[in-house]
Amino acid sequence: MGLLRDRHGKGAGTRFRMQQDLLSIGDDYWVEDEEGNRAYKVDGKALRVRDTWELKEGGDVVVATVRERKLSVRDAMTVEVGDRKAVVKKAVVGIRDRFHIEVEHGSDLKAHGNVVDHEYEIEGDDGTIATVSKRWFRVRDTYGVEVAPGADPALVLAVTVAIDALTRH
Numbered sequence: 001m002g003l004l005r006d007r008h009g010k011g012a013g014t015r016f017r018m019q020q021d022l023l024s025i026g027d028d029y030w031v032e033d034e035e036g037n038r039a040y041k042v043d044g045k046a047l048r049v050r051d052t053w054e055l056k057e058g059g060d061v062v063v064a065t066v067r068e069r070k071l072s073v074r075d076a077m078t079v080e081v082g083d084r085k086a087v088v089k090k091a092v093v094g095i096r097d098r099f100h101i102e103v104e105h106g107s108d109l110k111a112h113g114n115v116v117d118h119e120y121e122i123e124g125d126d127g128t129i130a131t132v133s134k135r136w137f138r139v140r141d142t143y144g145v146e147v148a149p150g151a152d153p154a155l156v157l158a159v160t161v162a163i164d165a166l167t168r169h
Helices: 153-167
Strands: 015-019 028-033 038-044 052-057 061-068 076-081 084-090 097-103 109-114 119-124 127-133 142-147
Touching: 015 153, 038 153, 052 153, 061 153, 076 153, 084 153, 097 153, 109 153, 119 153, 127 153, 142 153
Parallel strands: none
Antiparallel strands: 015 028, 015 142, 028 038, 038 052, 052 061, 061 076, 076 084, 084 097, 097 109, 109 119, 119 127, 127 142
């Protein structure tokens, strides 16, 4: 099964609603699907040596872990989805925000656009796998993540959490 497939081997093609600016350690929040159902819980782990969040499906089944990499040359976050790992790093060149996602045993991804304002895309070798935008919701401090069919929602949402954490420092 490829990294861009969901855990069940099929594409999701779903839009999720995320809350911005709520990534404090110890804070939890729900990621809702486009119908307003609670799909995933982002659980900020307090009292850890490094920043850590767990993405829990249905609120209790851990499907991804996002951890800060303290000993790296530049800021980076490690994303673990099952036995698969990826490292999210901010690109050093360029005026616009760009992130490089090094995927272990898979094709690397990149995120680019206005990351601070939550208007960006995540791309792989075959094109865009996710679009992040505030335009879809009128609720303040909320943004959407649209996951393309065939992309793993847990991976995309975990990468989005990592990018949020890296831009809040």
